[in-house]
Amino acid sequence: MENLIEVKNLYHRYEDGQKMRAVLKDINITFETGKLYAVVGSSGSGKTTLLSLLSGLDSVQDGDITYLDESINDIGYTKYRKEFVNVIFQSYNLINYMTAIQNVITAMDIKKVKVPNKKEKAYEILENLGIDKETADREVLKISGGEQQRVAIARALVHNSKVILADEPTGNLDDDTEDEIIDIFKDLALKGKCVIIVTHSQNVAKHADIIYEIKKGKIKIKKD
Amino acid sequence: MFKRSWISVIKNKGRTIILATLLFVIANLVLSSISIKSATIEAMDQARISLGPEITLTTNKTDLFDYIRSYRDEYGTRPSSEEINNLLTPISSEIAYEIAESEYVTDFNFSFTTSTVAVGFLPLNDVGTLDYTNINKISVTGTYNPILLDQFGDSGAYELTLESTSFSGSDQGVIIISETLAFQNDLVIGDTLSLVNQEGLNETGFIIVGLFNSEDAFETTGRNIIDNEVFIPLNDALSINGQDYTSNFTITTAKYYLDDPLNIDLFVEESTLNHEEISSGALTFNDVNYDAITAPLQSVASFSDIVLIAVVVAAVVILTLLIINTLKERKYEIGVLLSLGEDKIKISLQYLIELLLIATVAFTLAIATSNSISGYLGDVLIENEVADASTETTDTPKGGGGGGMITLTPLGDVEYIDEIDVSVSFNDFLVTIALGSMIIILSSAIPSLYITRFQPKKILSSRN
Ligand SMILES: Nc1ncnc2c1ncn2[C@@H]1O[C@H](COP(=O)(O)OP(=O)(O)OP(=O)(O)O)[C@@H](O)[C@H]1O
Numbered sequence: 138m139e140n141l142i143e144v145k146n147l148y149h150r151y152e153d154g155q156k157m158r159a160v161l162k163d164i165n166i167t168f169e170t171g172k173l174y175a176v177v178g179s180s181g182s183g184k185t186t187l188l189s190l191l192s193g194l195d196s197v198q199d200g201d202i203t204y205l206d207e208s209i210n211d212i213g214y215t216k217y218r219k220e221f222v223n224v225i226f227q228s229y230n231l232i233n234y235m236t237a238i239q240n241v242i243t244a245m246d247i248k249k250v251k252v253p254n255k256k257e258k259a260y261e262i263l264e265n266l267g268i269d270k271e272t273a274d275r276e277v278l279k280i281s282g283g284e285q286q287r288v289a290i291a292r293a294l295v296h297n298s299k300v301i302l303a304d305e306p307t308g309n310l311d312d313d314t315e316d317e318i319i320d321i322f323k324d325l326a327l328k329g330k331c332v333i334i335v336t337h338s339q340n341v342a343k344h345a346d347i348i349y350e351i352k353k354g355k356i357k358i359k360k361d
Numbered sequence: 362m363f364k365r366s367w368i369s370v371i372k373n374k375g376r377t378i379i380l381a382t383l384l385f386v387i388a389n390l391v392l393s394s395i396s397i398k399s400a401t402i403e404a405m406d407q408a409r410i411s412l413g414p415e416i417t418l419t420t421n422k423t424d425l426f427d428y429i430r431s432y433r434d435e436y437g438t439r440p441s442s443e444e445i446n447n448l449l450t451p452i453s454s455e456i457a458y459e460i461a462e463s464e465y466v467t468d469f470n471f472s473f474t475t476s477t478v479a480v481g482f483l484p485l486n487d488v489g490t491l492d493y494t495n496i497n498k499i500s501v502t503g504t505y506n507p508i509l510l511d512q513f514g515d516s517g518a519y520e521l522t523l524e525s526t527s528f529s530g531s532d533q534g535v536i537i538i539s540e541t542l543a544f545q546n547d548l549v550i551g552d553t554l555s556l557v558n559q560e561g562l563n564e565t566g567f568i569i570v571g572l573f574n575s576e577d578a579f580e581t582t583g584r585n586i587i588d589n590e591v592f593i594p595l596n597d598a599l600s601i602n603g604q605d606y607t608s609n610f611t612i613t614t615a616k617y618y619l620d621d622p623l624n625i626d627l628f629v630e631e632s633t634l635n636h637e638e639i640s641s642g643a644l645t646f647n648d649v650n651y652d653a654i655t656a657p658l659q660s661v662a663s664f665s666d667i668v669l670i671a672v673v674v675a676a677v678v679i680l681t682l683l684i685i686n687t688l689k690e691r692k693y694e695i696g697v698l699l700s701l702g703e704d705k706i707k708i709s710l711q712y713l714i715e716l717l718l719i720a721t722v723a724f725t726l727a728i729a730t731s732n733s734i735s736g737y738l739g740d741v742l743i744e745n746e747v748a749d750a751s752t753e754t755t756d757t758p759k760g761g762g763g764g765g766m767i768t769l770t771p772l773g774d775v776e777y778i779d780e781i782d783v784s785v786s787f788n789d790f791l792v793t794i795a796l797g798s799m800i801i802i803l804s805s806a807i808p809s810l811y812i813t814r815f816q817p818k819k820i821l822s823s824r825n
């Protein structure tokens with residue numbers, strides 16, 4: 138196991154009227170490969186903020202985030218998102234007018250995945266996540282929430298980047314589907330990925346190897 | 362990127378149809394104005410060709426007319442002829458020969474018109490009989506070649522009788538007079554007559570070599586003016602006037618024959634550039650016939666220019682707004698692409714390709730329709746302009762009785778070009794494609810800037 142992502146002295150502030158309000162204060166944590174992390178905290182505590190910083194969707198204001206000892210700033214945010222991390226959101230974030238398979242292929246195109254037959258590979262990834270060919274060919278608005286979230290996960294597996302970040306990935310799903318999705322994440326962690334899940338759900342958190350809790354801008358290890 | 366553009370165009374049918382309709386209308390308007398413009402240019406070239414390859418340099422009298430008019434309003438009389446002469450810049454032989462050296466000029470003819478007094482014969486009055494009251498005034502036109510003068514040309518009103526001969530630049534002491542003038546004075550070809558200048562000096566004798574008749578011209582010009590006009594070699598006319606034709610002299614008109622009627626504009630431009638007298642407006646090329654018959658075309662041409670500019674500007678503005686609006690709709694999609702690590706430039710490019718795909722279809726459809734649309738528009742425009750122009754020419758000034766000093770070529774009934782053949786050529790289509798691409802690229806520019814300001818985090822987490 139290696140130290141993949143390191144967060145050092147991270148602060149994050151939002152404009153609040155005239156003054157700046159710190160949501161994250163002096164965060165120092167490390168994420169390793171092969172582990173499932175849960176980040177918990179009350180609503181508004183800064184979980185999504187931390188996740189968008191880890192995923193390169195928002196830029197680091199103060200402090201540093203490194204990937205294999207290289208700062209995101211040096212890597213470049215677009216390159217970082219394209220090559221090193223994958224994000225999954227509560228609302229799946231698929232392109233609505235495309236079919237499931239087209240969504241996966243779009244990710245392959247953007248991430249410059251080199252395989253002989255992209256379509257075949259995409260079907261295969263979806264198949265492994267329990268999406269059959271017939272479902273894969275449907276437009277994403279015509280498949281269930283659980284299936285959409287699997288498509289979003291499939292999109293994160295098109296290349297062998299090691300980090301998967303998820304913000305409330307089961308927030309819109311019923312308990313049974315939630316369990317299925319958690320199993321997928323656990324399996325991915327076992328296969329060597331670094332999986333970081335932001336969640337409200339106790340059910341999700343209890344499967345994690347490590348639980349971080351954000352409180353008043355600080356982060357603490359809750360379970361190790 | 363192409364794949365994504367394609368999927369988006371196919372799947373978002375509503376948006377595609379709106380854009381396609383808009384682009385189809387734009388393509389038709391652009392194609393129409395371009396093809397109407399090129400049809401008018403083509404028709405103007407035809408007018409040039411039909412009017413022949415010649416153009417005449419004259420003293421500019423337009424300012425003088427204005428002066429005489431205001432003088433008359435103030436004092437009730439015409440200014441003295443001395444004053445009038447001072448206001449006119451004669452053409453110096455130096456300039457006339459210099460212009461003849463232009464690469465476009467293949468031949469030229471000069472003429473010099475002056476008032477003289479008849480010796481031993483009488484001028485005619487306005488009913489065509491001997492005029493005993495007149496001070497024997499005869500208007501003389503000296504020229505290198507009378508046949509090349511406007512009066513004798515294909516469209517001129519004067520015709521030499523069968524037994525007449527003409528003369529050339531090297532001839533001396535020969536004269537062509539009106540058939541009626543000869544008849545009333547009992548003169549025939551081979552007889553002689555003499556002329557002196559207005560001071561009674563420089564008497565010169567001439568042998569009559571030709572007679573002309575001019576029945577057609579009597580309607581528009583007083584018969585006495587025509588009958589009392591004679592034609593002699595340029596050098597003789599200059600001598601009577603007291604000028605030395607072996608050195609610098611001045612003439613009334615210089616007519617140039619060009620290699621190609623279509624070079625007239627270039628020739629005029631070149632001469633204007635090289636001669637201060639022309640650029641200042643003291644001397645001018647007489648292009649009234651061309652200007653007159655092409656007047657409706659010129660209006661149509663400038664109108665189609667204005668339409669084209671207006672269409673391009675309006676198209677860019679409308680498309681820009683429309684694209685920005687769709688970007689708001691597509692914010693979420695953009696956020697997704699950005700979170701997957703797509704470059705903002707590639708997203709802009711994708712949208713540009715989508716537009717180009719739709720534009721290709723719209724422009725292709727426009728080929729089919731634009732021919733009839735532009736044909737119809739062209740007809741309507743030219744009919745309007747001809748109607749306008751016909752009412753305007755009624756108050757064009759015609760030749761005034763300035764004792765032969767001031768005469769404008771009478772326009773008579775102008776035959777306007779009242780038809781243009783508008784059809785969309787391959788060339789028009791290429792120009793339209795170039796303009797269309799320009800419109801699309803311009804209207805994608807601002808939306809692209811807009812995309813670079815997108816913040817994926819805000820877009821995506823706001824949905825959570
Ligand atoms: N763009 C922004 N501008 C200003 N304030 C913001 C912005 N985004 C988030 N905040 C504020 O920062 C704090 C943390 O927000 P964040 O979205 O990270 O919370 P969270 O832990 O994900 O909450 P939830 O569990 O409800 O999703 C909140 O108080 C929020 O109002």
Ligand SMILES: [Mg+2]
Binds near residue numbers: 184185825
């Ligand atoms: Mg949140």
